[in-house]
Structure formats: structure tokens, C-alpha cells
Amino acid sequence: MSLPFSQVDAFAERPFTGNPAAVVVLDSFPDDRWMQSVASEMNLSETAFVVAGASENEFSLRWFTPAAEVDLCGHATLASAHVLYDTWRVGRADPIRFQTRSGPLTCRHREGLITMDFPAIDRRDDVAPDVQHAVLDCLGLATATVFQSRFDTVVVVEDEASVIDLTPDFHRMKRIATRGVIVSALSSQPQSDFTSRFFAPRHNIDEDPVTGSAHCCLAPYWCQRLGRQQLIGYQASQRGGFVDCQLRGDRVRLSGCAVTVFDGQLRKIAEPANAT
Numbered sequence: 001m002s003l004p005f006s007q008v009d010a011f012a013e014r015p016f017t018g019n020p021a022a023v024v025v026l027d028s029f030p031d032d033r034w035m036q037s038v039a040s041e042m043n044l045s046e047t048a049f050v051v052a053g054a055s056e057n058e059f060s061l062r063w064f065t066p067a068a069e070v071d072l073c074g075h076a077t078l079a080s081a082h083v084l085y086d087t088w089r090v091g092r093a094d095p096i097r098f099q100t101r102s103g104p105l106t107c108r109h110r111e112g113l114i115t116m117d118f119p120a121i122d123r124r125d126d127v128a129p130d131v132q133h134a135v136l137d138c139l140g141l142a143t144a145t146v147f148q149s150r151f152d153t154v155v156v157v158e159d160e161a162s163v164i165d166l167t168p169d170f171h172r173m174k175r176i177a178t179r180g181v182i183v184s185a186l187s188s189q190p191q192s193d194f195t196s197r198f199f200a201p202r203h204n205i206d207e208d209p210v211t212g213s214a215h216c217c218l219a220p221y222w223c224q225r226l227g228r229q230q231l232i233g234y235q236a237s238q239r240g241g242f243v244d245c246q247l248r249g250d251r252v253r254l255s256g257c258a259v260t261v262f263d264g265q266l267r268k269i270a271e272p273a274n275a276t
Contacts, residue, residue, distance in 0.1 A: 001267070002265040002266060002267050003024060003026065003265065003266045003267075004024075004025070004263065004264070004265060004266070005022055005023060005024045005025075005263070005264055005265075005266045006022070006023045006079075006083050006260050006262070006263050006264075007020055007021070007022050007023075007044075007260070007261045007262050007263075007264075008020065008021055008022075008023060008078075008079035008082055008083060008258050008259065008260050008261065009258065009259045009261055010074075010075035010076070010078040010079045010082070010210065010212075010241075010256065010258045011075055011078065011210040011212070011235075011241035011242065011243055011256040011257070011258070012210075012239075012241055012256075012257060012258060012259050013257045013259070014259060015259050015261050016239070016261070017239050017240060017241060018075070018209060018210050018239060018240075018241040018256075018257075018258070018259075019045060019075040019208065019209040019210040019211070019239065019241060020044050020045075020209075020261065021044055021045070021046045021047065021048055021073075021075055021076040021079040021080075022038075022039075022042045022044055022046075022047040022048065023047075023048045023050065023076070023079050023080050023083045024038070024047065024048070024049050024050070024266060025050045025051075025083065025084075025089070026049060026050065026051050027051065027052075028051055029049060029051055029060070029062065032069070035047075035049055035062070035064055035069075036064055036068075036069070038064075038266065039064035039065060039066055040066045040067070042066070043066055044066075045065060045066075045075075045200075045205045045208050045209070046063050046064065046065060046070075046073045046075065046076035047063070047064050047076070048061060048062070048063050048064075048073070048076040048077070048079060048080045049061070049062045049063075049064070050080050050083075050084070052089075053097075053099060055097075057090050057094050057095065057096055057097060058096075058097045058098075058099065059080075059084070059096065059097070059098055059099070060098070060099045060100075061077065061080055061098040061099065061100050061105070062100070062101070063076050063077075063100075065200075065203040065204065065205060066203070066204045066205075067202075067203050067204045068203060069101075070179070070203070071101045071102050071151070072100070072101070072102040072118070072119075072151070072213045072216070073212065073213055074116065074118065074211065074212010074213045074214075074215065074216070074243075074254055075209075075210055075211065075212045077098065077100075077105060077107065077116055077212065078107075078114055078116060078212060078254075078256055078258050079258055080098070081096050081098075081107035081109075081114050081116070081258075082114060082258035082260070083260070084096055085109050085114070086260060092109040093109075095107065095108050096108075102118075102119060103119065105117060105118060110255075112257060113244070113255045113256065113257060114255065114256065114257070114258060115253050115254070115255040116212070116253065116254045116255070117251055117252075117253055118212070118213070118216050118251065118252050118253075118254055119216060119250065119251060119252070120216055120217075120219070120220045120247065120249075120250050120251055120252045121149050121150050121151070121213075121216040121217040121220070122149070122150070122217075122220075123147040123148065123149045123154060123217055123220075123221060124147065124148050124149075125145075125146075125147050125148075126148075127146045127147065127148050127153070131146075131153070131176070132146045134172075134175065134176060135153050135155060135176055135181060136155070137169075137172070138168055138169045138170075138172040138173045138175075138176070138181075139155065139166055139168050139169075139173075139181070139183065140166065140167065140168070140169070141155070141157065141162070141166075144156060144157045144158075144183075145157075147221075148178070149182075149217040150217075151178065151179040151180070151213065151217075152178050152179050152180045152181060152182050152198075152214065152217065153176060153178045153180075153181045153182070154181075154182045154184070154217060154218075154221070155181065155182065155183045155184070156183075156184055156185065156221075157183065157184075157185045158185065159185055159186075159188075160185045160186065160187055160188045160189075160195045160236075162183075162185060163183050163184065163185045163195050163196065163197055163236060164195070164197075164236050166183060166197060168181075168199055168206075170199065170201040170206045171201075173199060173201050173202075174201045174202050176202075178202075179200060179202065179203065180198055180199055180200035180202070180203070180205075180208070180211075180214075181198070181199045181200075182196055182197075182198050182211075182214045182217070182218065183196065183197050183198075183199075184196040184197075184218055184221075184222075186222075187234060189234065191232065191234065191242070192232045192233060192234035192242060193222060193226065193228075193231040193232050193233065194218065194222045194231065194233050194234070195233070195234050195235075195236050196211075196214060196215075196218055196233060196234075196235050196236070197235065197236055197237060198211040198214050198235065198237075207237055207238075208237070209235065209237040209238070209239040209240070209241060210235040210237065210239070210240070210241030210243065210256075211235060212243060212254050212256075214235075215233050215243045215245050215252065215254055216252050216254070218233060218245070219231060219233070219245035219246075219247055219252045219254075220247055220252065222245075223245070223247040229246060229247050229248075230244075230245065230246045230247070231245050232244055232245065233245055241256070242256065243255070243256055244256065
């Protein structure tokens with residue numbers, strides 16, 4: 001038995017930029033171990049599994065890194081919506097409603113962009129001094145402002161060059177007990193308002209190219225600091241990508257382009273009965 005899948009570059013206007021994700025559309029969810037094995041085999045930062053729901057244009061969506069299932073992923077949601085629109089499973093004038101571990105997420109296709117409605121993620125600044133020291137130490141920074149979000153440690157520095165020039169110690173960063181570490185600063189470029197990078201070695205992802213879910217926290221922070229409701233973030237990885245962010249109360253609308261790089265067939269090989 002074989003299953004079709006697509007590899008999509010999300011937050012990308014052309015192939016080989018942005019963040020790649022695999023998308024597998026299924027009739028029903030297979031065994032969790034099988035999905036995790038597929039994600040490990042794909043070895044991308046995320047593999048998304050999509051199953052049609054009971055209502056029209058409604059789907060269940062799950063995301064797996066090579067190491068674990070996660071609660072929220074922006075670029076794999078964008079990639080999944082792109083595949084559903086691109087294959088005409090959903091008409092481009094219609095919204096897609098994803099049911100996920102982070103609640104319902106709605107996507108819309110507008111003028112070549114896909115806009116995702118995500119929850120805004122609050123931050124707190126009561127990070128313990130020893131945690132702050134450990135984070136700054138593994139980043140090689142002498143000083144910065146350190147926050148904690150629901151998922152990640154957030155580090156804000158004073159200049160964009162400090163973000164771009166980072167060479168983190170990923171072995172030591174694995175000891176930081178959060179999903180990942182976000183580092184951000186105001187942008188000095190006219191194309192964007194703020195710059196960031198995202199590191200998640202605990203999930204076998206040293207650096208994620210473009211992280212939509214990180215902007216659920218970054219957008220409220222920079223919107224508040226700059227006194228604006230709409231900003232453009234640039235994630236300064238080697239591949240790079242732009243995220244259009246719009247703050248709407250306790251929600252964030254994240255928009256970007258996506259490109260299908262290739263389609264393939266995945267053989268649904270069952271695990272041995274005695275697999276552990």
C-alpha cells in the first residue's frame with residue numbers, strides 16, 4: 001500500500017527557501033508510532049498528517065518533528081493548507097478549518113498568500129537567574145532580555161547583527177528545558193520590522209529555518225513595543241523567510257507563500273508486532 005505525500009517549502013516564494021515540511025493526507029490516522037517513524041525518516045523539522053473531518057473543508061491536523069509530536073507548528077500548517085488548496089481538495093475562495101492540539105486554526109487563501117489564524121502566545125519575564133545565565137552562556141551573549149513563553153525561551157538583543165552572527169553551543173542548549181530558544185532584535189532592513197532565529201536541539205532541530213509558531217509570541221511583543229498592529233518578521237536562517245504578522249486581540253494572523261518542491265509515494269510499511 002502506498003500513500004501520496006508532498007514536500008512543501010513554506011514561507012517561501014521560490015523553491016529551496018523558507019522551511020520545508022512534508023504533508024501526508026490520509027483517510028484516517030495510523031498508529032502514532034508509525035507517524036513518528038515517518039517523521040524521523042523524513043528528517044525535516046516537521047511532518048504534517050492531515051485527515052478530513054466530518055464537515056466540509058474541516059480537517060484534523062497533527063505535527064511531528066523527527067523526535068516528537070508537537071502542540072503547534074506554523075510552517076507545517078501553511079504547507080498543509082497549500083497542499084489542500086493546490087490539489088483542489090478545497091476551493092481557494094473557501095476557508096480551511098484545522099482541528100489541532102492547539103484548538104481550531106483557520107486558513108484562508110488571499111491574493112497568493114495563505115493567512116493562518118493562530119493563538120497569540122503570552123510571555124512572562126520571571127525567568128530564574130540561573131536559567132537566564134545558562135541561555136545567554138550557550139548563545140555566547142554577555143547580556144540580553146530573557147522571557148519565557150508557553151513553548152520557548154525568548155531572548156531579545158539590542159542589534160540585528162547579534163542575531164545574525166550567533167553561533168550557539170547546541171550541546172549545552174539541549175539542557176535548556178523548553179521546546180526551543182528564540183533570539184530576536186529590531187530589523188535594520190526596509191523589508192522587515194524585526195529579525196529572529198530559532199533553535200530547538202532538544203527536538204533534533206539545531207536551527208529551524210522559518211518558525212511560524214515563534215511569531216505567535218514575537219508578533220505581540222514587537223507590536224506592543226512598536227505601537228503597531230501589523231509587522232513583518234524575517235527569520236535569518238541560511239534559507240530565510242518572511243512572515244507577515246497581524247495582531248488581532250488574543251489572536252495572530254500569520255501570512256506567507258508556499259511552494260511544492262516535489263510529490264511522492266510513501267509505502268505504508270507496518271511495524272513488526274514485537275516493535276518497541
